[in-house]
Amino acid sequence: xxxxxxxxxxxxxxxxxxxxxxxxxxxxxxxxxxxxxxxxxxxxxxxxxxxxxxxxxxxxxxxxxxxxxxxxxxxxxxxxxxxxxxxxxxxxxxxxxxxxxxxxxxxxxxxxxxxxxxxxxxxxxxxxxxxxxxxxxxxxxxxxxxxxxxxxxxxxxxxxxxxxxxxxxxxxxxxxxxxxxxxxxxxxxxxxxxxxxxxxxxxxxxxxxxxxxxxxxxxxxxxxxxxxxxxxxxxxxxxxxxxxxxxxxxxxxxxxxxxxxxxxxxxxxxxxxxxxxxxxxxxxxxxxxxxxxxxxxxxxxxxxxxxxxxxxxxxxxxxxxxxxxxxxxxxxxxxxxxxxxxxxxxxxxxxxxxxxxxxxxxxxxxxxxxxxxxxxxxxxxxxxxxxxxxxxxxxxxxxxxxxxxxxxxxxxxxxxxxxxxxxxxxxxxxxxxxxxxxxxxxxxxxxxxxxxxxxxxxxxxxxxxxxxxxxxxxxxxxxxxxxxxxxxxxxxxxxxxxxxxxxxxxxxxxxxxxxxxxxxxxxxxxxxxxxxxxxxxxxxxxxxxxxxxxxxxxxxx
Amino acid sequence: xxxxxxxxxxxxxxxxxxxxxxxxxxxxxxxxxxxxxxxxxxxxxxxxxxxxxxxxxxxxxxxxxxxxxxxxxxxxxxxxxxxxxxxxxxxxxxxxxxxxxxxxxxxxxxxxxxxxxxxxxxxxxxxxxxxxxxxxxxxxxxxxxxxxxxxxxxxxxxxxxxxxxxxxxxxxxxxxxxxxxxxxxxxxxxxxxxxxxxxxxxxxxxxxxxxxxxxxxxxxxxxxxxxxxxxxxxxxxxxxxxxxxxxxxxxxxxxxxxxxxxxxxxxxxxxxxxxxxxxxxxxxxxxxxxxxxxxxxxxxxxxxxxxxxxxxxx
Numbered sequence: 001x002x003x004x005x006x007x008x009x010x011x012x013x014x015x016x017x018x019x020x021x022x023x024x025x026x027x028x029x030x031x032x033x034x035x036x037x038x039x040x041x042x043x044x045x046x047x048x049x050x051x052x053x054x055x056x057x058x059x060x061x062x063x064x065x066x067x068x069x070x071x072x073x074x075x076x077x078x079x080x081x082x083x084x085x086x087x088x089x090x091x092x093x094x095x096x097x098x099x100x101x102x103x104x105x106x107x108x109x110x111x112x113x114x115x116x117x118x119x120x121x122x123x124x125x126x127x128x129x130x131x132x133x134x135x136x137x138x139x140x141x142x143x144x145x146x147x148x149x150x151x152x153x154x155x156x157x158x159x160x161x162x163x164x165x166x167x168x169x170x171x172x173x174x175x176x177x178x179x180x181x182x183x184x185x186x187x188x189x190x191x192x193x194x195x196x197x198x199x200x201x202x203x204x205x206x207x208x209x210x211x212x213x214x215x216x217x218x219x220x221x222x223x224x225x226x227x228x229x230x231x232x233x234x235x236x237x238x239x240x241x242x243x244x245x246x247x248x249x250x251x252x253x254x255x256x257x258x259x260x261x262x263x264x265x266x267x268x269x270x271x272x273x274x275x276x277x278x279x280x281x282x283x284x285x286x287x288x289x290x291x292x293x294x295x296x297x298x299x300x301x302x303x304x305x306x307x308x309x310x311x312x313x314x315x316x317x318x319x320x321x322x323x324x325x326x327x328x329x330x331x332x333x334x335x336x337x338x339x340x341x342x343x344x345x346x347x348x349x350x351x352x353x354x355x356x357x358x359x360x361x362x363x364x365x366x367x368x369x370x371x372x373x374x375x376x377x378x379x380x381x382x383x384x385x386x387x388x389x390x391x392x393x394x395x396x397x398x399x400x401x402x403x404x405x406x407x408x409x410x411x412x413x414x415x416x417x418x419x420x421x422x423x424x425x426x427x428x429x430x431x432x433x434x435x436x437x438x439x440x441x442x443x444x445x446x447x448x449x450x451x452x453x454x455x456x457x458x459x460x461x462x463x464x465x466x467x468x469x470x471x472x473x474x475x476x477x478x479x480x481x482x483x484x485x486x487x488x489x490x491x492x493x494x495x496x497x498x499x500x501x502x503x504x505x506x507x508x509x510x511x512x513x514x515x516x517x518x519x520x521x522x523x524x525x526x527x528x529x530x531x532x533x534x535x536x537x538x539x540x541x542x543x544x545x546x547x548x549x550x551x552x553x554x555x556x557x
Numbered sequence: 558x559x560x561x562x563x564x565x566x567x568x569x570x571x572x573x574x575x576x577x578x579x580x581x582x583x584x585x586x587x588x589x590x591x592x593x594x595x596x597x598x599x600x601x602x603x604x605x606x607x608x609x610x611x612x613x614x615x616x617x618x619x620x621x622x623x624x625x626x627x628x629x630x631x632x633x634x635x636x637x638x639x640x641x642x643x644x645x646x647x648x649x650x651x652x653x654x655x656x657x658x659x660x661x662x663x664x665x666x667x668x669x670x671x672x673x674x675x676x677x678x679x680x681x682x683x684x685x686x687x688x689x690x691x692x693x694x695x696x697x698x699x700x701x702x703x704x705x706x707x708x709x710x711x712x713x714x715x716x717x718x719x720x721x722x723x724x725x726x727x728x729x730x731x732x733x734x735x736x737x738x739x740x741x742x743x744x745x746x747x748x749x750x751x752x753x754x755x756x757x758x759x760x761x762x763x764x765x766x767x768x769x770x771x772x773x774x775x776x777x778x779x780x781x782x783x784x785x786x787x788x789x790x791x792x793x794x795x796x797x798x799x800x801x802x803x804x805x806x807x808x809x810x811x812x813x814x815x816x817x818x819x820x821x822x823x824x825x826x827x828x829x830x831x832x833x834x835x836x837x838x839x840x841x842x843x844x845x846x847x848x849x850x851x852x853x854x855x856x857x858x859x860x861x862x863x864x865x866x867x868x869x870x871x
Contacts, residue, residue: 151641225650254721254818430593450598466602
């Protein structure tokens with residue numbers, strides 16, 4: 001309540017107010033209560049092939065897949081890529097007839113150090129306006145992004161393309177200036193329609209950015225700002241008249257996590273992607289909901305910033321911290337065994353995964369021994385110190401992420417047992433990016449979420465600390481850096497995997513960061529939904545939305 | 558210079574100072590419109606530099622302020638950093654939802670406050686209950702009350718939709734009203750708790766005034782004294798409080814809107830804050846400041862016009 005800014009007490013002069021308060025407000029309330037009963041089942045009819053209602057955590061910024069900086073779930077139902085990545089992280093063709101490789105002749109290394117990638121497009125694909133999807137659209141997309149007069153989120157890879165040739169309407173030959181190993185995902189975000197956008201300022205092309213022309217199974221029927229996006233299926237989808245199976249998909253924007261989960265429980269929404277781990281337990285009992293779990297392509301870990309906290313430069317200190325953590329306990333208790341521990345930055349689903357790396361079992365004796373050897377002696381308060389400096393650092397993590405806050409506290413306790421004093425500091429989600437980018441922190445509990453390509457150069461190469469990359473461990477190892485750059489220049493998948501396996505073994509030996517567990521992705525979907533497979537990467541679970549179908553059995557609640 | 562003109566002349570520099578402070582504060586807050594981009598490992602430093610330039614964030618802060626101010630007073634509120642649409646468009650499309658929510662809940666809160674406030678002024682028993690209720694209403698955090706009501710009426714009983722402004726399936730007026738009930742109840746409780754106490758105080762004050770004793774002496778019935786004399790007396794200051802509070806609510810019932818996914822100005826603000834959408838934040842905060850300054854200006858002028866005693870100063 002606020003105190004009115006009246007200077008003196010007002011005398012009874014407000015006689016004209018009399019009749020204004022005779023508004024029949026009570027009738028409004030009665031009416032509202034009366035209609036409540038009628039509205040009871042509004043929007044709770046259960047999932048059907050006529051309408052699927054998704055509770056979505058945020059409203060998209062733009063529907064332009066190249067400009068958005070959040071997940072592209074809604075966009076990817078409308079605008080298809082030349083490829084996407086499936087639930088096993090395989091790169092699968094969508095608008096491309098096949099994924100070009102060295103073996104099928106689609107990738108040719110040139111003697112001048114560059115490479116040519118030939119994309120064969122799927123014939124018979126049309127934009128939603130009936131115009132054919134052609135190689136000219138591929139060329140236009142590259143040119144538009146490289147012209148740089150608008151705001152695509154990232155130009156990664158595109159800036160290494162010298163030119164694109166279009167020998168025929170279904171063939172685009174992309175000439176790279178240098179070897180670029182992740183080429184297969186280059187057009188993951190699709191193409192821009194040349195006939196619609198040529199000669200226009202794409203940032204200001206709100207007709208496209210709000211309702212993009214695509215080739216996908218759905219188009220945007222309505223975007224009600226702040227409330228929802230409604231997708232409806234297109235006629236004549238290129239996969240055939242039987243697709244997609246679901247007529248309409250409604251994405252309701254519910255930024256508050258508790259509200260989103262409440263709506264799922266009440267049946268007002270039927271699908272929630274990426275259920276927070278601490279909410280899984282309360283959803284298990286719901287008969288209408290199936291929890292679909294896949295391994296994630298991310299890993300929770302503690303970054304050790306060697307530049308900001310120099311004791312981390314000592315390998316023995318890093319190994320001791322790794323031995324001090326009881327990861328099994330964290331997973332069993334805080335995480336309810338929803339995730340599995342992992343030992344390195346490349347995840348088990350990747351073709352480049354190396355399982356045989358040095359592991360650091362929970363072993364406080366080993367941890368104490370390593371710290372003793374490194375010269376950190378316990379003081380009277382139990383905290384280790386060397387040359388008068390205590391082994392004490394600040395562990396930052398994101399505020400409002402309940403699981404992480406708990407894990408951070410458990411780590412604090414486990415470090416304390418070996419004489420290391422970590423203090424936890426919670427930082428809000430927007431601010432924390434700026435903090436780690438500036439390097440102004442000791443240690444951070446967080447994850448990286450990557451696309452299907454296993455490149456890790458930007459996290460570990462010695463010259464890739466911000467702003468040039470994401471090596472926020474400020475960790476440097478020459479042999480590792482050499483192997484990583486060699487892997488970036490290797491297109492053959494088997495050869496590249498060899499190099500990346502060597503890199504993972506090296507990373508495990510040197511412990512630049514403390515790896516905890518894989519970030520499992522859990523989606524809550526209607527129990528009757530078929531062909532929902534989930535997705536470990538930022539391609540998102542909607543990658544195969546065209547074949548989703550509500551089954552007959554169990555479709556009624 | 559007339560009183561109104563003087564007060565108006567004071568408002569302009571006040572708003573300028575507010576704009577400078579607000580601009581400085583939101584730019585001083587850590588993070589910026591680009592910090593969310595950093596989370597994507599494929600966004601490289603070249604991309605960040607390019608986007609900063611494209612958004613004009615690489616210019617000195619003073620330059621940014623002056624160009625923002627020059628455009629703002631001309632009515633050009635710029636483009637949202639988040640989705641590239643004009644800020645005015647983003648704000649205007651949210652206004653109806655907020656006005657609906659705030660209008661209905663203000664109305665309800667006023668009715669409840671008058672009933673409870675007058676009752677409490679007259680009956681000790683009512684007063685005790687109202688006092689407990691008010692303390693509870695003022696102390697219970699709005700987001701908590703919202704979530705509990707959702708759990709009870711939506712999940713457990715299944716009577717009401719838990720959030721949003723309407724079921725997408727349509728359902729017309731009944732559906733819209735059903736969606737209004739919970740957020741309106743939460744907002745109304747929060748405000749009625751304070752307002753009813755205020756009104757009770759004013760009514761009691763009025764009942765202690767000589768003119769009510771005079772009325773009693775003339776044999777006027779007690780209920781008539783309360784309704785025709787004391788309540789009337791108390792309503793002017795009460796209306797001022799309501800007007801000021803409602804104007805602040807009109808700039809978005811920030812928490813309520815976000816708990817109930819109500820597509821109003823308040824949820825736009827929450828979203829803009831998380832994304833550090835500077836242009837939207839500035840527009841929102843300036844509108845809120847103008848609303849508060851204008852309403853307190855109007856209140857002052859009204860009181861000045863109505864109450865001869867405030868015209869004392871030359």
